[in-house]
Amino acid sequence: MDWLGKIDKTWTLFLDRDGVVNVRLIDDYVKNIGEFEFLPGVLEAFRIFAQKFARIIIVTNQQGVGKGLMTLKDVDDVHAYMTKEIENRQGRVDAIYVCPQLKSDPNNYRKPSPRMAYMAQHDFPEIDFDKSIMIGDSNSDIEFGRNAGMYTILIGDEPVKTGPHDKFASLFDFAKLLK
Numbered sequence: 001m002d003w004l005g006k007i008d009k010t011w012t013l014f015l016d017r018d019g020v021v022n023v024r025l026i027d028d029y030v031k032n033i034g035e036f037e038f039l040p041g042v043l044e045a046f047r048i049f050a051q052k053f054a055r056i057i058i059v060t061n062q063q064g065v066g067k068g069l070m071t072l073k074d075v076d077d078v079h080a081y082m083t084k085e086i087e088n089r090q091g092r093v094d095a096i097y098v099c100p101q102l103k104s105d106p107n108n109y110r111k112p113s114p115r116m117a118y119m120a121q122h123d124f125p126e127i128d129f130d131k132s133i134m135i136g137d138s139n140s141d142i143e144f145g146r147n148a149g150m151y152t153i154l155i156g157d158e159p160v161k162t163g164p165h166d167k168f169a170s171l172f173d174f175a176k177l178l179k
Helices: 002-006 042-052 072-088 115-123 139-148 171-178
Strands: 012-015 055-061 095-099 132-136 151-155 166-168
Touching: 012 115, 042 055, 042 072, 042 171, 055 115, 072 095, 095 115, 115 139, 132 139, 139 151, 151 171, 166 171
Parallel strands: 012 055, 012 132, 055 095, 132 151, 151 166
Antiparallel strands: none
16 A cells, blocks of 8 residues: 555546445446445545545436436436535535446447546646546446556456455545545
């Protein structure tokens, strides 16, 4: 974890949403604000991250849109609620990138494709993937970070094929190390 000591205000933090920021619904999707529940310690973690990182970006696959279970407006409403709650606790989210496409769509940019990372870099040209961390709870999140050349952190205990640089039980456990 030597790289942890290198983190300064030039670094970017990329985060998955479901299972990292909020409770993941098993075999379902968070389709509205009523179904969105922050994981313990997440709001405090974002307060810490706001002091440590130049950019905080959420990248999330939301295939429920492609399946017709929710609309992009539903996802935007959830993200507006999430962002407001984070900001109310002195945290911030600089941008959110959503892939609403089905896995079967040949032109999809779902993780593990690094295209959402490239979109973020296009919008924020100062992003340097050598100074970026991707935090996720699944193999596709870790592969996404690796594919873009980022450091990777796995949250939780889901088995993954691609090894992360580090692993923590929760987002807050990682944030406490940065204090």
